[in-house]
Amino acid sequence: MTTLFYIAAAVAVLATVLVITRSNLVHALLYLVVSLFAVAVVFYTLGAPFVAALEVIVYAGAIMMLFVFAVMLLNVRADSPLRVPPSAWIGPLVLVAVLLAELIYGIGLSNHALHSGEVGPQQVSEALFGPYVLGVELASMLLLAALIGARHIAAQPEAPPFEDPQFSGEEPDARVHEGGEA
Amino acid sequence: MLQLLWTVPALPAAGFVVLALLNRRLSRRAAALIGAGFVGLSAVVAMLIAVSFIASPPPGHAYHQVLWTWFDTGGLRPQIAFYLDAMSVIFILVITVVGFLIHLYSTEFMERDEGFTRFFMYMNLFVASMLVLVLADNLLLLYLGWEGVGLCSYLLIAFWQKDVKNVYAGRKAFIITRVGDTALIVGLFLLFTQLHTLEIQPLMAGAAKNWATGSGVAVAAAALLLGGAVGKSAQLPLQTWLPDAMAGPTPVSALIHAATMVTAGVYLIARTNVLFTLAPDVRLAVAIIGTVTLLYACFSALAQHDIKRVLAYSTMSQIGYMFLALGVAGWSAAIFHFMTHAFFKALLFLAAGVVIEALGGEHDIFKMGGLRRKLPVAFWAFIIGAASLSALPLITDGFYSKDLIIETSLGAVDGNAWLWLGALAGSLLTSIYAFRLVFVVFFGDQQTPVTLRPRWRMQLPLVVLSVLSVVGGLVWLPGWMGGFHPLETFLDTALPVTQTVASSFAYTGVSALLTSLVAVVGVALATVWLVESRAALKDFAARPTPHALQEFWLHGWGFDWLYEHVFVIPVKWFARVSRNDLVEPAVSGIAWLNVQAWRALSASQNGLLRVYIGVAGVGLAIIVAFVVLR
């Protein structure tokens, strides 16, 4: 199990690095999918099969699919001309190296073992519908809000409503306008 | 009745407050009623107080009314308190009564002016300040009134502030009197540190007890007070502001620069006479300053062609007479002349105002002429005023007071032949320039048409002041006329009696004769030169030397030019040069630093999301470091 963990970890790290360095947008997104798969394997090695499955289904599945659809809708050129000059990497790399050093220092490098055995879906569901049920409800409201918000934000100004010849004499107020906000 | 003393300055002060608060909402009628009314009420109260004071004098011939303690710190405890003695009675009577007449006159004179309410506001404040000045029982309160009248003088000279020349004139008056005021306040400091009080009566007693005659500290104190007096009373060398102060409306000139404020210096010296007696050299200086100024002003008045400037120099000259009297210890004589001068000088100014208004704002006397039939009231008022100014014998009040001064200048213990000669010469010149004015303005051919005639509110004060200018002198008749001198007896309760070496019947009689002679000769000369042979005079004046002399006198003997070059130009140069001195970079450096800091901070707000996140990341690194390394 531990070897599997390290292999999957290495794949995840490598794939993530490739995500941020590819200039081709679609390639980057695909590498991100790979990274998410690798993290799902990591979850499995940690004894959390439920979230491993969730990771694959929701994250790598739904969310990345959203990304791909967005790219498709936006008609973004695959080879985006926005190249980042190498000099732009220096500052962030320095900052990030410092941050990583601090974090590793804080975490420590001991071999503290984790609890062996897995925490399966049964336990997770009991927790979710037990002490965390409020959180579940709030999460669902959050998703509803996001749904409505995304629909409204993304809506383009509509074409003028269809002119029905039969109703040409009516006042404009009677007609229902759908969306069309600027 | 005497308890009402505090209302005398309080009423005009209340008038000021009311007019200040309700400025825009008052109609002209209301403003006039309030402005003139409060001063009138004050005059009534003053007259009642005077009657009460004379009829049943309080013990010690002085009434002291304490209102409250102003402050109490470091041993200095001035009170808002009023001190009334014979001299104060004369002063408050003159200030309120003449003040009221001038206010009445102003309600008509200023009726078309848009600053009507503001005018009365300032005038009321002035009357209140002047009353505080003369009633104050301590020098600090007196200084409050002193500053108050200085402020009002500035405000009223620059009253027509849209014309910047008026503002400059006001500024000049303020700055020059400020020089005197500084000397005065230093004198106050000296007095306080030496005698530990500023209350006038204890101060005088303390000085008399502790200071030897001629001692340095007495001389210093007296000299400093003299400095203040010289500034306020427009004597040499601080006299250049008075002619320019004529830029204000004529009632202002009448009230402030003739009858009252400029006499504040006279009041101060008379009030602190003990100090001057302790410093005889300074007192001599007072007399000399008075005499020199009066001659200087007479010559200057001869050459002026602005009617108000003639009267301004005339005021300067008459105050010189008062200073002369003070200098030879003729204290009461100076006060007598103050009173008569207030009457006839206010009369002259008000009459001049009538002429100016009637001719639509014309000030140049050579553009006037032939007005004696067109403006009869003004004409007779002017004749009476000029006669009084020239001290025409017996029928004018100026005769009695000026004769008294001339007689004292030789007859007093400290009298001096030179002073006497100066006074006599001045008197001759006075009648010449006074009647020059009369003849040029009212006789001859009319140059400018009359467009406005005065009505009762301008004519009544002229009439009243004319009467006062004639009978006002009858309260102090000289010895050879019977010795009826209630005023002298009255003032002797407050001021030291003048010591004389020559006061016999013969002496005073001859003196009076000489004064009269000089006055009449002056009028005669004026008649000859200006009525009979005007053309010959013009030719004479056109010749180079007389013309140069005339120009010289016209510009006040070049004092303005002198001060401009000695003081104003160097100071301005220095100010310009020190604009970039050592301190400048330090001060503007702070501003420059701020701008640089702003630029730097602004640059950090470059709108780029990545930069903001980066900065947040740096902050995150720092916080994590704190947590991890704790």
Next chain:
Amino acid sequence: MAAVSLDHGLILAAILFVIGFVGLLTRRNLIVVLACIEIMLNAAGLAFVVAGARWGRADGQVMFLFVLAMAAAEVAVGLALAIRFRHSLGRLDVDDADEMKG
């Protein structure tokens, strides 16, 4: 099976987070920026799961679920904004949106 080390799991999460952060600071394409945010959220979730596995409790996984829900919501709205962004500014360069400068 021999259990995985806790610290190594957390260090993996740290590394992934930091990689996402670098990408966020460097890339200019809006879609890639959103992807980097997803990377960081994923790393945070990993840290939660590791912590939960430390004590053998479900709490860590529950937190990961919430993080997941939040990430999904955020991506939805973020991509909608990206569409509007492209519509009004013409291209997907994050540096184009700099009107709040000065």
